[in-house]
Amino acid sequence: MEVDTPTPLTQGTQRPHTSATILCYECGTPIDGTKSAGALCNECIKTTVDISQGIQREATLHTCRDCERWLQPPNQWVTAAPESRELLALCLRKLRGLSKVRITDASFIWTEPHSRRIRVKITLQQEAFEGTILQQTFDVEYVVANNQCPDCAKSFTANTWRAVVQLRQKVPHKRTFLYLEQLILKHSAHKETINIKEAKDGLDFFYSQRNHAEKFVDFLTSVAPVRTKKSQELISMDIHTSSKSYKFTFSVELVPICKDDLVCLPIKLAKQAGNIAPLTLCHRVGTSVNLIDPNTLQTTDISSPIYWRSPFGSLADVQELVEFIIMDIEPSGIQKGRFFLAEATVARASDLGSNEITFFTRTHLGGILHPGDSVMGYHLSGTNFNNPQFEALEESNAHASTIPDVILVKKHYERKKKKPRNWRLKRMNKDEGEMLPRKQDKDRMDTDYEMFLRDVEEDQDLRSTMALYKAQQAKKHKDQMEGVETASVAETVNTEGDGVPKIDMDELLDEFEDLDVDDDQ
Secondary structure (H helix, E strand, O other): OOOOOOOOOOOOOOOOOOOOEEEOOOOOOEEEOOOOEOOEOHHHHHHHOOOOOOOOOEEEEEEOOOOOEEEEOOOEEEEOOOOOHHHHHHHHHOOOOHHHOEEEEEEEEOOOHHHOEEEEEEEEEEEEEOOEEEEEEEEEEEEEEEOOOHHHHHHOOOOOOOEEEEEEOOOOOOHHHHHHHHHHHHOOOOOOEEEEEEEOOEEEEEEOOHHHHHHHHHHHHHHOOEEEEEEEEEEEEEOOOOEEEEEEEEEEEEOOOOOOOEEEOOHHHHHHOOOOOOEEEEEEEOOEEEEEOOOOOOEEEEEHHHHHHOOOOOOEOHHHOEEEEEEEEEEEEEEEOOEEEEEEEEEEHHHOOOOOOOEEEEEOEOOOOOOOOEEEEEEOOOOOOOOHHHHHHHHOOOOHHHOOOEEEEEEEOOOOOEEEOOEEEEEEOOEOOOOOOOHHHHHHHHHHHHHHHHHHHHOHHHHOOOOOEEHHHHHHOOOOOOOOEEEEOOEEEOOOOOOOOOOOHHHOEOOOOOOEOOOOO
16 A cells, blocks of 8 residues: 655635724725724814813802902812912812813913913813824813902901910010011911901901910910910800800910010019119010120019019100210220220210210120210119019119119110101001090000111011012012901102111012001101
């Protein structure tokens, strides 16, 4: 039997693979039927399929014109700057249907500020058919509507507060309050107040919540020597649930000693405070009262607990200062910080030309005084003080002979010609209450404010704790800002060649933030 030799089969020629081609039922373009989605070409998919269907093209945003916050449904009010990420997130949350698609990009489109419109450009991605991802871009327009928030509504309604902080200081001037006001504004400690009202010897800060008032009291305790007292009043009570409603009052009293005041310490307290001379000057008020002995440059601090344990008042304040002329001055070579001890011969400015009475004294201002300069000081010789500490000092055998005739306080700069300052301060918008101040009271307040501005110019350590702004920048943005505070612009003298201290432009901030600029000229 013969067996054929196996012969390999020749591989036949493979036929070319052809795709199933169909026509787009919209435009008739040939497309691959195995990959096409819904028998549509790419161009027809873009024109016929709308992945943004069901998403709003118009919406409404509610804002409070008083506090400039925005309503985030259902009842939350949030702070968001124009064209910020927070405002963009708020706009996207207002649209229904965005949870079903993927957002790849969103941005603001510029609109006129007075148009009360906000336009947002949104880019979406979604799978239109199996294996086909579509991307579309569309615009949404928001109408900005005004709606007063509950907190602002309470501030315009009487008797809606829950807590009040009564800040008081029993002194004849307002310089300490002006400084404390700058600290409050710099640290934004007043942002949660619903109203600020002027009262006798101080201010009242009203709050809608108790913890906000306690936070403000803690701030005052951290920046000034104060003592506090808390009280509460029952407003209503539900006998079924035993729930009660209270109104809380925090009484905060400042130490009645201010910068540049003449202080006579009790002899026992002076011995405990480093054996300092009882007759001292207050050169600074911070968390404690800082005193200096101008005869020896010895300093001491009286903390708030020590002061309120046995309180005492000032012997004389800045309203009793007398102008003196430096006839001769000789430094002693002793220095302590920014104070230089010197021996000076002075005469009252009112006595020049009428008599030749002079006084010899020691001063801590030896670094800035020269013969011929004017200086403000306290004239003690021939002056009667109704003060028990000073009477005890005069009767003391150890300290009666150490009482000087004159105590110099600060250098006096002659101001002749007024011109606008190149800087300004923020002021809180306060409610004057039911009765407007009398003309003499308003003149006294203007005088106190002018003295405070001069202290800011002359004392670099004082203004380093405050926020000063450029006056020109404030005028530029005058009609563009709204807020709680107002800006105060005062006038200063011409400082060209007369030695009056000037504030460098490097110490000033460029712009106001969240302020309503109101020029008090």
